[in-house]
Amino acid sequence: MANGICIFAENYNGKLEPASAELVSAARLIQETTKEEISAIVAAKDCDTVVEELKGLGVEKIYVVKTSRDILLQDDAASEVIAEMLRKIDPSSVLIPATPTGRSIFSRVAMKLNCGLTADCTELLVGTREDGSYYIKQNKPSFGENVFVTIITREGYYPQMMTVRPGVYTAPEASSENSAEVVYMDDIAVPDSQIEVVEVLPTEDTTDSILSSEIVVVGGRGVLEDDNFALVKEFADKIGAAIGGTRPMVDTETIPFEHQIGQTGCTIRPKICISLGVSGAIQHTEGIKDTKLFVAVNTDPNAAIFKVADYGMTADLRAVLENYLKL
Ligand SMILES: Cc1cc2nc3c(=O)[nH]c(=O)nc-3n(C[C@H](O)[C@H](O)[C@H](O)COP(=O)(O)OP(=O)(O)OC[C@H]3O[C@@H](n4cnc5c(N)ncnc54)[C@H](O)[C@@H]3O)c2cc1C
Incomplete structure (x- = not known):
């Protein structure tokens, strides 16, 4: 039975993206009702600092695939690795930052896992079914941003996956007193990629x-x-x-x-x-x-x-x- 709230820990150059840190607060709000464990997945070459950052933020369990190259800009390889991690972890929900990387990788992951993906949520709430089980109400602007809709993943399709707009939640204060269990998933192979990253340039995004x-x-x-x-x-x-x-x-x-x-x-x-x-x-x-x-x-x-x-x-x-x- 799918269980747990899992966060995608997007990272570059060995550092956690702020948009992923914000998701810890969203997960905690869900946890208040569902009482599920909060975990994070990391697929990275330099993962040590990212793991420490996640620990400090209060994530309870961290699943790691240590790669020999950076794969987050290689959607084909990254989605393969992440889909396999999620098959093994079997969480009930996955929170992903609505960044270009999160959107791009997880559309492929959703296909591989045959589950839905709600894009660009601005609010996550918890609903309760008649049998007492929980589901996530994924609220987001829609139809050219003119209406606000609630999307619910069809019952039985897990994990419920959603990208969350950066800036909606505030990252929790980090504390060195927090600790987490770290699970290295060494049996997951990193496939070759059809994508070669030639150069990474800073954007002028303001x-x-x-x-x-x-x-x-x-x-x-x-x-x-x-x-x-x-x-x-x-x-x-x-x-x-x-x-x-x-x-x-x-x-x-x-x-x-x-x-x-x-x-x-x-x-x-x-x-x-x-x-x-x-x-x-x-x-x-x-x-x-x-x-x-x-x-x-x-x-x-x-x-x-x-x-x-x-x-x-x-x-x-x-x-x-x-x-x-x-x-
Ligand atoms: C589903 C939905 C989602 C939406 N999402 C957003 C959103 O994310 N963000 C958003 O902003 N809007 C959003 N809107 C639109 C929102 O409802 C308002 O229409 C919009 O915020 C109004 O913008 P405004 O205050 O600039 O313009 P107006 O409402 O036209 O107000 C202009 C104000 O300027 C004042 N003014 C004029 N001249 C001067 C002057 N010289 N000096 C001082 N004051 C002056 C006027 O007195 C007036 O109060 C959304 C609407 C819908 C239906």
Whole structure:
């Protein structure tokens, strides 16, 4: 009988990807109800540091296939190895970061294991069947991000597999007091790959900056008038902030989708968030609710954004920014 919550430990150069560390928190929330063991799978050449990182985060059991080469960019070989690991472990659910690597490898793993794969979840909840068994409610935006749906893996098909959008959960604090059982699966062979990795280049992806920045300036439709956005960029530069926005900012291609904040965008947890010309729709404020200090500027004194702001300013954002930039 399938049992246990298993996390895919994505890693590069001997280090655990932050998106995989966040999954430990998602697994703990599931564990509160199902009481299952939390495990992780590692397939890597340099796995020692990754194993230590997972231990520190509170993973209870770590399954390792130590490889002679890095295989996570070789989807064919990696999916073969991971599918075999999961056949032996037989977990009831597998949580995977919704990164290009996670999506790419696990679509192949799902085929090999003849099970489903829900992509890009933004919330995982636990449901209970009449017979007392549990299942995962895999919530995610769908239909062009216009509706929010709950997907359930068909009963009897295990493991329930889902990729989870980075930034939705916060990684737990690591502790050197945590310990874990480490199981080396030496009998799993690593097959040859048809993929040769020629060179790995750093990307210019700025998503990281919005997820990790301590200060974020968020623009809404109010920023789209005149050349307000140029002022916002100048302001953000001056205070060393990353720029995020609401859906209209993405629809008008003012910012890339990766910088949309909210239910169907990303979740941010900066120390300071300055919101400019944003009305405060619930679908947006969901993505900023964990901000430590939240300041909002809006011309409409009745705007909903003021209900969630720590400090509100009923003012024209242009006047506010121009005055600040004169300082
Ligand atoms: C299923 C679903 C998922 C969604 N997901 C998301 C999501 O992830 N993220 C998201 O953002 N939205 C999302 N939306 C859309 C959301 O409902 C709102 O429509 C959107 O957040 C509104 O964006 P806004 O505040 O920029 O624009 P508006 O609601 O048009 O508000 C603009 C605000 O700017 C103010 N303003 C105008 N000019 C100025 C000025 N000069 N100075 C100061 N203030 C000014 C106005 O008073 C107004 O309050 C989703 C909707 C659905 C149905």
